[in-house]
Amino acid sequence: MSRYFEDFAVGQRFTSAGVTLSEGQILDFAFQYDPQPIHIDKVAAEAGPFGGIISSGFLTLACSFRMFYQLGLVSETGMGGIGMDELRWQKPVRPGDTIRATVEVLEMRESGSRPDRGFVTMQCQTHNQEGDLVMSYRSIQIVRRRPAA
Numbered sequence: 482m483s484r485y486f487e488d489f490a491v492g493q494r495f496t497s498a499g500v501t502l503s504e505g506q507i508l509d510f511a512f513q514y515d516p517q518p519i520h521i522d523k524v525a526a527e528a529g530p531f532g533g534i535i536s537s538g539f540l541t542l543a544c545s546f547r548m549f550y551q552l553g554l555v556s557e558t559g560m561g562g563i564g565m566d567e568l569r570w571q572k573p574v575r576p577g578d579t580i581r582a583t584v585e586v587l588e589m590r591e592s593g594s595r596p597d598r599g600f601v602t603m604q605c606q607t608h609n610q611e612g613d614l615v616m617s618y619r620s621i622q623i624v625r626r627r628p629a630a
Contacts, residue, residue, distance in 0.1 A: 483557035485627040486599035489586050497548035497582040499610070502536055504576035510540040535573035541580065541616050542568070545607040548582040549620075560598055560623040568618040572609070579610040587619070591626075598623050 511520030515537035518525035526534045550556065574580060588602040601624050607616040 482553055483559075484554050484624070485558050486589070486591070486601065486624040487627050489589055489601050489624070491586050491589060493586045495552050495554060495584050497552055499579040499581040500544050500548060501579040502540070502544065502574060502576065504534060507534060507536045507540065507576055510543075511537050515539055531573050533575065535575055536578075538570040538616065541570065541574050541607060542618070544580060545582045545605060545616060546620075548580075548607075549584055549605060552582075552584075554584075555622055555624055558625040560625060563600070563621045563623060566619040566621075568616075570616050572613050572615045574609065574615050578615075580607050580615060582607050584620075592623075597626055599626055600624070 508521055511517070517537075519529050519531060519535055520526070520537050521534075523534055526532075583606045584603045585606075586601060587604050588600075590600045590602075592598045592600065601622045603620050603622065605618050605620050606614055609615050
Protein backbone atom coordinates (compact mmCIF):
# COMPACT_ATOMS: atom_id res chain seq x y z
CA MET A 482 0.00 0.00 0.00
CA SER A 483 1.43 3.34 -1.07
CA ARG A 484 2.33 5.76 1.72
CA TYR A 485 2.33 9.50 1.88
CA PHE A 486 5.29 11.34 3.37
CA GLU A 487 3.48 11.59 6.73
CA ASP A 488 3.01 7.80 6.85
CA PHE A 489 6.75 7.17 7.10
CA ALA A 490 8.70 7.30 10.34
CA VAL A 491 12.42 7.15 11.02
CA GLY A 492 13.38 3.62 11.96
CA GLN A 493 10.65 1.84 9.97
CA ARG A 494 11.91 -1.24 8.12
CA PHE A 495 10.40 -3.06 5.16
CA THR A 496 11.53 -6.31 3.52
CA SER A 497 10.70 -7.45 0.01
CA ALA A 498 9.95 -10.85 -1.39
CA GLY A 499 12.93 -12.61 -2.91
CA VAL A 500 14.09 -12.89 -6.52
CA THR A 501 16.23 -15.76 -7.77
CA LEU A 502 18.71 -14.84 -10.49
CA SER A 503 19.34 -17.43 -13.17
CA GLU A 504 22.56 -17.78 -15.11
CA GLY A 505 20.63 -16.79 -18.23
CA GLN A 506 19.45 -13.53 -16.67
CA ILE A 507 22.97 -12.72 -15.50
CA LEU A 508 24.46 -13.43 -18.93
CA ASP A 509 21.72 -11.58 -20.86
CA PHE A 510 22.10 -8.45 -18.75
CA ALA A 511 25.89 -8.53 -18.86
CA PHE A 512 26.09 -9.03 -22.63
CA GLN A 513 23.96 -5.90 -23.04
CA TYR A 514 25.23 -3.62 -20.29
CA ASP A 515 28.34 -4.93 -18.49
CA PRO A 516 30.30 -7.34 -20.73
CA GLN A 517 33.20 -8.00 -18.39
CA PRO A 518 34.61 -11.56 -18.48
CA ILE A 519 33.52 -12.23 -14.87
CA HIS A 520 29.91 -11.78 -16.04
CA ILE A 521 29.90 -13.40 -19.50
CA ASP A 522 32.80 -15.84 -19.94
CA LYS A 523 32.59 -19.04 -17.88
CA VAL A 524 36.19 -20.08 -18.47
CA ALA A 525 37.64 -16.66 -17.67
CA ALA A 526 35.28 -16.25 -14.70
CA GLU A 527 36.30 -19.62 -13.24
CA ALA A 528 39.96 -18.58 -13.45
CA GLY A 529 39.18 -15.13 -12.03
CA PRO A 530 38.93 -13.82 -8.49
CA PHE A 531 35.37 -15.08 -7.89
CA GLY A 532 35.74 -18.63 -9.20
CA GLY A 533 32.79 -18.42 -11.57
CA ILE A 534 30.19 -16.23 -13.25
CA ILE A 535 28.77 -13.52 -11.01
CA SER A 536 26.01 -10.98 -11.50
CA SER A 537 26.85 -7.50 -12.63
CA GLY A 538 26.49 -5.16 -9.69
CA PHE A 539 24.23 -3.07 -11.90
CA LEU A 540 21.86 -6.03 -12.34
CA THR A 541 21.87 -6.56 -8.58
CA LEU A 542 21.07 -2.87 -8.13
CA ALA A 543 18.27 -2.96 -10.73
CA CYS A 544 16.72 -6.04 -9.11
CA SER A 545 17.04 -4.53 -5.65
CA PHE A 546 15.34 -1.32 -6.75
CA ARG A 547 12.57 -3.29 -8.44
CA MET A 548 11.99 -5.27 -5.24
CA PHE A 549 11.86 -2.02 -3.27
CA TYR A 550 9.37 -0.55 -5.73
CA GLN A 551 7.23 -3.67 -5.67
CA LEU A 552 6.78 -3.22 -1.92
CA GLY A 553 4.34 -0.53 -3.05
CA LEU A 554 5.51 2.03 -0.50
CA VAL A 555 5.76 4.84 -3.06
CA SER A 556 4.06 3.31 -6.11
CA GLU A 557 1.33 5.97 -6.08
CA THR A 558 2.98 8.71 -4.03
CA GLY A 559 6.54 8.62 -5.30
CA MET A 560 7.67 11.60 -7.34
CA GLY A 561 11.05 10.19 -8.30
CA GLY A 562 14.36 10.07 -6.55
CA ILE A 563 17.13 12.59 -6.29
CA GLY A 564 19.96 10.12 -5.99
CA MET A 565 21.73 7.20 -4.43
CA ASP A 566 24.73 7.49 -2.17
CA GLU A 567 27.27 5.08 -0.71
CA LEU A 568 26.60 2.26 -3.18
CA ARG A 569 28.67 -0.77 -2.16
CA TRP A 570 28.85 -4.30 -3.55
CA GLN A 571 30.03 -6.38 -0.59
CA LYS A 572 29.69 -9.92 -1.91
CA PRO A 573 29.11 -11.42 -5.36
CA VAL A 574 25.69 -12.64 -6.43
CA ARG A 575 25.91 -15.96 -8.24
CA PRO A 576 23.53 -17.83 -10.54
CA GLY A 577 20.82 -19.43 -8.41
CA ASP A 578 21.13 -16.94 -5.56
CA THR A 579 17.90 -15.55 -4.16
CA ILE A 580 18.18 -11.93 -3.09
CA ARG A 581 15.81 -9.73 -1.14
CA ALA A 582 15.82 -6.05 -0.30
CA THR A 583 15.38 -4.44 3.08
CA VAL A 584 14.88 -0.70 3.43
CA GLU A 585 15.04 1.37 6.60
CA VAL A 586 13.86 4.96 6.88
CA LEU A 587 16.84 7.04 8.05
CA GLU A 588 15.69 10.61 7.63
CA MET A 589 12.66 12.64 6.62
CA ARG A 590 12.67 16.24 5.51
CA GLU A 591 9.81 18.40 4.32
CA SER A 592 10.50 20.36 1.17
CA GLY A 593 11.23 23.99 1.94
CA SER A 594 10.02 25.23 -1.45
CA ARG A 595 7.23 22.82 -2.39
CA PRO A 596 4.68 22.05 0.33
CA ASP A 597 3.20 19.09 -1.59
CA ARG A 598 6.25 16.87 -1.01
CA GLY A 599 8.99 15.69 1.28
CA PHE A 600 12.25 13.76 1.06
CA VAL A 601 12.66 10.32 2.59
CA THR A 602 16.19 8.96 2.91
CA MET A 603 16.35 5.18 3.13
CA GLN A 604 19.15 2.73 3.78
CA CYS A 605 18.71 -0.10 1.30
CA GLN A 606 20.36 -3.45 1.85
CA THR A 607 20.26 -6.55 -0.32
CA HIS A 608 20.89 -9.97 1.19
CA ASN A 609 21.23 -13.41 -0.36
CA GLN A 610 19.48 -16.60 0.75
CA GLU A 611 22.17 -17.17 3.40
CA GLY A 612 21.48 -13.76 4.93
CA ASP A 613 24.79 -12.37 3.68
CA LEU A 614 24.84 -8.68 2.80
CA VAL A 615 25.63 -8.46 -0.92
CA MET A 616 24.91 -4.77 -1.62
CA SER A 617 23.92 -1.57 0.14
CA TYR A 618 23.12 2.02 -0.79
CA ARG A 619 21.22 5.05 0.44
CA SER A 620 18.32 6.34 -1.61
CA ILE A 621 16.57 9.68 -1.38
CA GLN A 622 12.96 9.52 -2.55
CA ILE A 623 10.62 12.43 -3.22
CA VAL A 624 7.25 11.51 -1.71
CA ARG A 625 3.90 13.32 -1.92
CA ARG A 626 2.49 14.82 1.23
CA ARG A 627 -1.06 13.97 2.20
CA PRO A 628 -3.52 16.34 0.51
CA ALA A 629 -5.32 18.77 2.79
CA ALA A 630 -8.82 17.60 3.75
